[in-house]
Amino acid sequence: MKKLSLAFTVITIMAFTACKNDKKDMDANGDATDSIENAMDGNSQKASANVLNISLESKSNSTATGQITFTEENGMVRMEAKLNGLKPGMHAIHIHETADCTAADGASAGGHWNPTFEQHGKWGDAKGYHRGDIGNFEVNENGSGGISMQTDQWCIGCDDEKKNIVGKGMIVHEGTDDFVSQPSGDAGARVACGGIIQ
Numbered sequence: 001m002k003k004l005s006l007a008f009t010v011i012t013i014m015a016f017t018a019c020k021n022d023k024k025d026m027d028a029n030g031d032a033t034d035s036i037e038n039a040m041d042g043n044s045q046k047a048s049a050n051v052l053n054i055s056l057e058s059k060s061n062s063t064a065t066g067q068i069t070f071t072e073e074n075g076m077v078r079m080e081a082k083l084n085g086l087k088p089g090m091h092a093i094h095i096h097e098t099a100d101c102t103a104a105d106g107a108s109a110g111g112h113w114n115p116t117f118e119q120h121g122k123w124g125d126a127k128g129y130h131r132g133d134i135g136n137f138e139v140n141e142n143g144s145g146g147i148s149m150q151t152d153q154w155c156i157g158c159d160d161e162k163k164n165i166v167g168k169g170m171i172v173h174e175g176t177d178d179f180v181s182q183p184s185g186d187a188g189a190r191v192a193c194g195g196i197i198q
Contacts, residue, residue, distance in 0.1 A: 049073040050156045054194045056170060058085070059106040062191035063143075064172055070156055070165065070196070077154040077165070079134070082146045083172060083192065086139040092177035092187035093147060095132030096169040099195025106190030109169035111183060115162040122179040123149070132168070133185075136176050157198055170194045 049071055056066040063085035071078045081093065097110030112120060113132035121129040131153055139145035155163040175188030 052156050052166075052196065052198060054170065054196055056083070056172060056192040056194035057101060058191070059101070059104065059193050060174070060189040060191050062086075062174070062189075064192035066172065066192055066194070068170055068194065070154075072154075072156045076150055076152050077156060078148065078150045079154075080146070080148045081137070081170075082144075083137075083139065084144050086143050086145060086172070086191065087174070088139050088141050088143065090136045090138055090176040091145065091191075092136050092173040092175065092185060093134045094130075094171050094173070094177075094184075094187075095134065095165060095196070096171045099167050099169045099197050101169060101193035101195055106169075106171055106193040109171055109190070109193055113165075113168050114183075120179070120181070120183050120185055125179070131162070133177075133179075135179075165196050166198050168196045170196060 050073070052070045054068050054070075056064070056068065058064050064083060065085050066081060066083035068079060068081040071080075083091075095113040097113050098108070100108040100110075102108045112130045114130040116131060118128035118130055120133060121127055123129055123133050123135055134147065134149060137145050137147035153163060154165045157166045158164050170193065171190045172192035173187035173189065174191045175186070177185035177187045179185055
């Protein structure tokens with residue numbers, strides 16, 4: 001009888017241990033699954049933001065340079081521009097027709113990007129404005145300045161040619177956009193240029 005009782009105890013202990021190990025395995029697998037799901041969530045969040053960085057080079061014998069970051073997320077594109085080497089005061093910045101910055105004066109970038117064939121004007125003006133009419137920004141005594149804006153009228157590499165900024169050029173001008181003169185706002189020489197290329 002003692003032998004039978006001992007055998008029953010051993011079997012009970014083995015069964016309990018096996019169940020416990022199964023639970024550990026399930027918990028470990030659950031943790032792994034959670035980790036994979038969390039990693040996938042992180043990747044999908046990263047993939048949802050489309051980021052494009054471009055550099056501006058000096059034109060027209062200027063010392064102007066800069067960096068511009070475009071970030072597209074949830075149907076909105078945010079532009080952050082940081083410029084250096086400019087004369088203090090107000091300067092215009094626009095998106096132009098092509099990413100070609102080969103000309104010494106930046107003329108190879110063409111005119112303002114205007115896929116909707118509007119007249120030149122201040123961004124948001126009811127009378128009309130180009131999709132490339134960003135506007136003016138201020139440069140401090142050290143020659144540095146910046147501008148940011150956000151819009152749903154641009155996209156990065158989408159199929160809508162009225163919104164797609166890829167293949168266009170960024171131009172910084174020596175002067176100020178008056179928002180009136182046609183077709184470009186009488187902003188003066190092109191002092192920096194950068195192609196918007198993926």
